[in-house]
Amino acid sequence: MRKAYLLIALACASLAACERKNTNDASVTLPSAYVLNGVTDVTVERDSMVTVNIMVDQQPGRAQENVTLSVTGLPSTVTTKITPESGTPNYHSEITFKASDAAVPGSYPIKIVATSATGSRTYDVNLHIVPITECASKVMGEYTAIDKCDTTTGTEYPVMVSPVFNKQNRVILSGFFGGGGSSSSVTANLECNGKTLTMPKQNIMFYEISGNGSYKKDTITVNYTVMSTFDTVMCTTQLVRKP
Numbered sequence: 001m002r003k004a005y006l007l008i009a010l011a012c013a014s015l016a017a018c019e020r021k022n023t024n025d026a027s028v029t030l031p032s033a034y035v036l037n038g039v040t041d042v043t044v045e046r047d048s049m050v051t052v053n054i055m056v057d058q059q060p061g062r063a064q065e066n067v068t069l070s071v072t073g074l075p076s077t078v079t080t081k082i083t084p085e086s087g088t089p090n091y092h093s094e095i096t097f098k099a100s101d102a103a104v105p106g107s108y109p110i111k112i113v114a115t116s117a118t119g120s121r122t123y124d125v126n127l128h129i130v131p132i133t134e135c136a137s138k139v140m141g142e143y144t145a146i147d148k149c150d151t152t153t154g155t156e157y158p159v160m161v162s163p164v165f166n167k168q169n170r171v172i173l174s175g176f177f178g179g180g181g182s183s184s185s186v187t188a189n190l191e192c193n194g195k196t197l198t199m200p201k202q203n204i205m206f207y208e209i210s211g212n213g214s215y216k217k218d219t220i221t222v223n224y225t226v227m228s229t230f231d232t233v234m235c236t237t238q239l240v241r242k243p
Contacts (some may be wrong), residue, residue, distance in 0.1 A: 033062030034089045036114055036123060042097055043128040044078070046105065046193065047138075049098040056114065058089035065116045069093055073110040077103035078127065101195075103129045135192035136163035136171050139215055143239040147178060149226065150233055154178065159239055161220070171197075176237070177204055177226070188222070190215070199224055211235075 037055040044050045056067050068086040081096045095112070112123040140161050147154040157175065164170040169190040176186045184204050188197045199222060201210040211224025218241040226233045 033059050033065055033118060034067050034114065034116065034121075035059060036112070036121065039112055039123045039125060041126045041128065042110075043130060044097050044099045045130055045132050046099055046103045047101040047132055049096055051094050051096045054093045054095060054112075056087065056089045056091050056093060064088050065118060067114050067116045069095070070113045070115070071095065071110060072113060073108070074127070075103065075108050075129075078108075078129070097127065099129055105129050105131055132192035134169065135190050135195075136169050139171060139190070139220065142242045143220065144242060145176070145237050145239045147235055147237050149235040161239070173239075177207075177209065177235075188213075197222070 035057050037057055038053050040052065042050060042052055054069070056069070058064060066086055066088055069082050070085075071080045071082070074080065077100045079098050079100075081098070083094050083096070084091075085093075087093070106129055108127040108129070110125055110127045112125060114121045114123075140163055143159045143161060144156050145159045146156055157178065159176055160174040161171050162174065164172050164187060169192060170187055171190060172185055172187050174185045177184050186199060186202055186204055186209060188199045190197050195215055197213050197215060197220070199209065199211045199213070201208060203209075206228060208227045209224055211222055213220065213222035213224075215221070220239040222237045222239070224235055224237070226235055
């Protein structure tokens, strides 16, 4: 009889050990009453964000318990926002990954961790940071501009910056060079990852204009040459986006 009890005890111990194994591509540190669905590798551009949708589902036949989500192993240039961070299964959560402009492209191993009173699950995923592919939408808006040509500084005037339809990362600056409205519009090509721009040769009113520059979050600086039949002038225009 004692031998039979011993066999039953060993069987129960083996069953408990089985419950600690990986059942959902996760490293289970303790028996768990829940599982995460929707966990996947994450790809995000520099200076951008992306959201992953997670379902926290209760395992059949298990008691409900509060589950808290977290992310570990992130590079310093990436942050996350989890909404909501915790809840009682079954529930939906969003993890938003935001990469700064200083993020370095590459692949980074990270962990999505789900923790409850009875244990935790750790999901190993890859975070892929990739170069910026689209930036015209990030500079669009209404700006206040000031021209400085040679030693003369002009007065403020409005410029509207808009993406050019069907031309990736090309923008039109309406009202550029003195605020002449649509009659003084110029186009510029953006280089998203270096945050620079090139203004190819083009005619604006009675002048030929070309140059280059750079942009930040709310400012654009353009250095350019203005040529006419009689003169050539070097100019710089500083544009500041209106709130």
